[in-house]
Amino acid sequence: MSWQRWISIGLVLGLLLLAFGLIMPAIFQAREAARRSTAKNNLKQIGLALHNYNDTHRCLPPGGTIREDDTAMQGWIAMMMPFLDASPYYSWLDFNDSWQSTSNRYVFDQRLPVVLVPGVEQHFTDSGFGLTQIMGNPNLLHRNSDVTFEEMTNGTSFTWLAGEVTGDFQPWCYPFNWRPLGTKLCQGPAGYGRPDWGGGHLLFADGHIKFFTDATSSRMLQRYDAAPPVATKAETAVPKKVFQTGEFHWDRIDLQSDPQGRDEYFATSLSSSTDVLLKLNVYSQILLTEEGQKQPKSYLKGPQFLLEIDSTTDIAAALKATPLAAAATPEQLAANVKTLQALQKQLHK
Incomplete structure (x- = not known):
């Protein structure tokens, strides 16, 4: 490759770096300005x-x-x-x-x-x-x-x-x-x-x-x-x-129950930024009918806490003591136990 070609490539790279150096501070400033505007709002x-x-x-x-x-x-x-x-x-x-x-x-x-x-x-x-x-x-x-x-x-x-x-x-x-x-x-x-x-x-x-x-x-x-x-x-x-x-986050895990039933059941898991599982809770919530969805928000009833699972919880026994035991078939209940036990093993001790 001739030296003229190398010079051309060098000039192009130099211009790209210069453009990058000029654009990035502007992008950063625009992002910070947007954040400040949101904070003010x-x-x-x-x-x-x-x-x-x-x-x-x-x-x-x-x-x-x-x-x-x-x-x-x-x-x-x-x-x-x-x-x-x-x-x-x-x-x-x-x-x-x-x-x-x-x-x-x-x-x-x-x-x-x-x-x-x-x-x-x-x-x-x-x-x-x-x-x-x-x-x-x-x-x-x-x-x-x-x-x-x-x-x-x-x-x-x-x-x-x-x-x-x-x-x-x-x-x-x-x-x-x-x-x-x-x-x-x-x-x-x-x-x-x-x-x-x-x-x-x-x-x-x-x-x-x-x-x-x-x-x-x-x-x-x-x-x-x-x-x-x-x-x-x-x-x-x-x-x-x-x-x-810290940079923790919650995830939702849906549990199995009668799809024609009044309630739905789910678990929530709290994890760290490195995906270490810290907490595991189980909830139920009334499923809204089409008519219920038209009601004012004061009509709504939020998720009901059923239990918190730690590393020592007997999950099968704990679930049998909740309404989920009656709302799920034996097969669904067994599947829920298996799902929660898998998460339980990940809990930080």
């Missing part, structure tokens, strides 16, 4: 939901409902769910049971995109709870709170409601999803802001969203943090608990 939806809650109840939702015996029940994110979207999840919850009860487990294991920050891959705890990457202002959302907009004497445009947090993510169902703003953004997992954005968005009580850089002065952040009403330490106290989070 999520906060806007949360703001609308909180305002709609206020229109109905004449106050903001409680940050967390805590009983007199100190049992933690539900948090502000669960309380605003009927004002967020058309999801049936809210109607599936039993607010007489705590956030840890099995009756609410299926809903609380779900991923809620509106409280997640695009680009952050941690969506679940290691026990399967769906996460929130949005926290509330502890002065407005705290234990058994019922704060009104009239109490925000600095004005709603100067009182922040919620924002994106850096880390130490918690289940969205957790009744203690509030955190002080602090004195610096993007500094440590316990603060606010996204380090890869160099700052973060805050939702204000009048509904507007503002982006603050990590160079925002401590004085300004402290002024926002101290805006009235100011809650007491007892009202904003939270348990000393850190949740283990």
